[in-house]
Amino acid sequence: MRPRELTAVTRFGLGPKPGDIAALAGDPVGYVREQCFRPNSALITGPDLPDSDTIRNDFVRLQGTFREARLSLKKRGSDEDARDDFQSAAKERNLAGRNIQAAEIGARYAHGLATDDPFVERLVLFWANHFAVHRLKSPVMRFVTGAFEREAIRPYVLANFSDMLAATTTHPAMLHYLDNDGSVAADSALGRRRKSRVNENLARELLELHTLGVDGGYTQADVIAVAHVLAGWNSGMSAKKRSAFQKTWHAFGPRTILGKTYRESGKRQIKAVLADLAQAPATARHISRKLARHFVGDNPPPALVDALTKSYLASGGDLREVTLTLVESDAAWSGDAVKAVPPYDFIVAAGRAMRLNKLPPHFVMVSARDLAQEIWGPPSPAGWPDDDGAFLGGDALLERVDFTRAVSQRFGRDVDPRQLARQLFGDALDPFVAEAVARAEDRNQAMVLLLMSPAFQRR
């Protein structure tokens, strides 16, 4: 039987820091449970992490200059000055985007290393994957993806789901990522002047991925109605200042969704629709299933999924209640460690084990990419796969070996691996791992073996 202390720091954590397992001995469930009452530990702030309004203003300025320079270059093609202006405008914009990404990735990773509430950070990673966006889709996304997680995910992981849903759906990052920028209803003021059509992408993913689930009982007509509710909402990330809700892109009027007619107007309409979607039983079920699958395994006990669903509906979508139901369920603590630790979590766990307090953002970014999990770069709006064996193919495992070698060689020189193994796992240290570490030919190899040991790979 797997010691619960080990389960607490792996299945419900981001891997042990030295001493963690000894400290929580006796009450591993309580250790995880108590974290649910410290929602603020999900928050990240910092002087180099501006809010999305500031980012938008900066972007509008940079993009405006860029657009102007491009226009004048087009007009005066062979002009040296025009070319220089264009190149420096492009450089300035792209550099700003790169700097924001480096700051965001660095801060997120450092927070993962430092936090004493790693379960809360796991909830952040889970919800960020539920509301997946892609950092590399466009220049805009390079600017706002980090802010999206800080503003629309982190404040709500232990709050009500409806608040997270409202925050994510209307955030510049989501509106841009799922193509709601430029979604203009045919029957809007602008649409009547020039040929337009709504873009269905955000509406569809809102229903299919974020709320009801693919089997949630909605139709193509519902998708189109939701797309009309959303039309006009935009990121404002363009060359000109623009309000977050463009009235002239929106066709005002009642919309019928899942049999209910919404007679509210504009901003009140989207609020009402999102509130109802958040409370729908199909949403409760969809989210409960995903949560159980994420923490327990591909085939979670149906009773656990039922309990989570019940808790969701009884509390009106209170994610702390749902999370507590998960943590306090025996089923969530039993069973083997079947789920592969995803690459980003693994990179965090390696740093925690080595007592690092930061790594160069570029190293973190490239390492995650090499291990096949680009940070904020999932393969689709459905996020990263979450099945038990995801990310763990033969070649992927060899990449992990190469990563552990690089990280311990470059950043872990002062560590004694034998002592560290004992501090990390205490009595839960597998004797074969202890032996392999002790017999390694050098420190670096010992660290590779320790960080590659099963407790770091599956949870």
Next chain:
Amino acid sequence: MFEHPTRRGVLTGALAFTAWATIPKIAVAAGPRDPRLVVVVLRGALDGIAAVAPVGDPHYAALREEFAFPTSGPDVGTRLDDFFVLNSRLPTVAELYGKGEALFVHAAHSPYRERSHFDGQDVLENGTTSPIHHRDGWLGRAIAMLPGDSTIASHGAFAAASSTPLLMRGASNVVTYLPAGLPAASDDTRARLLSMYEHTDPVLAGILASGLELEKVTGSESEVQMEVDAGMMGMEVGGRDRQIVSAATAAGRAMALDDGPRVGFLDMVGFDTHRGQRVIDGQLGNTLSGLDTALLALRNALGDTWRDTVVAVITEFGRTVRMNGSWGTDHGTATVAMLLGGAVKGGRVIADWPGLAENALYEGRDLAPTTDLRAVLKGALRDHMGFDLGPLGTTVFPDTADVRPLDGLIRS
């Protein structure tokens, strides 16, 4: 510190994990051909009428407006026949078509009729009519049904993915490969790790062993990278295409060997063109260009084996026939599929063309489905890989006895 002798030799002897490492090299199977099959899944739903444009359809130009295919100028595509034109971002495919080594099936469709990518891809890969089935895929079941000592089953399957894709689940011997860029740990470290896993976690031991065996077949990452660079002959391979091109090169290298895998899998994202799809210079054109480069790399790496190869390029569904307000297209129904390779009887577009008139569209918005993709795949599996038709209609594609395979896709 002193140098250790390489342990590669030791590993080779000790880790008889994948079959092709242990089976003595024997002459290829009797018969004129030792077939190779590569399945390329395009994720996100390829817009079939932008890749292979039905310029002969009287409604096409009006539906696509300024994004109809140009009929003159530098971007004019390749005329496939008097009805269809191939997108000019697919020059390798065009060259293959000219040699009779590329064939298109238009208005092709899977049995899936909703519009979710994820369910659509599951149906495309699992070979059933329902997305619920995740246990195994049609190619995995096909391989599993062969006797263990047959050429195809004993040589295993190759997947460029971080874990076994649904398409190949069910086959017992799938190795996965994903190119990346960190310097490799020593063979000694790897051997010790393997030994540790054997004592602590047999699942991880099996995964690691398969990775080590695979590397022997494909060569190390730097070798693959050199081949990519050489194979491209100075052609610029953009950053976002590097992974698919490396994967295609590795697949080709492995599958070209006498004792290499006979069946391969690649996939590629970027086809969900809701915005800025355009036709040649937008997201779709760029993604098609990456696909084309990867196909060129695959062909080059396969070398002479190309003549015994069929590459099936498939996608979960198509896109709306009209452009949306963002110069893109939304989720649709029928699309185009491609068969490429020296074994393909190509130079043709096969289409039971439904037409683009308003009343011919599926639900008033999509290209109507007319040719079942499973008929195409059955035809290739039967005539190229030598599968019997009976089990193709039950085990591989359940309940499809009435879906007749397309005849004559493969050179005899």
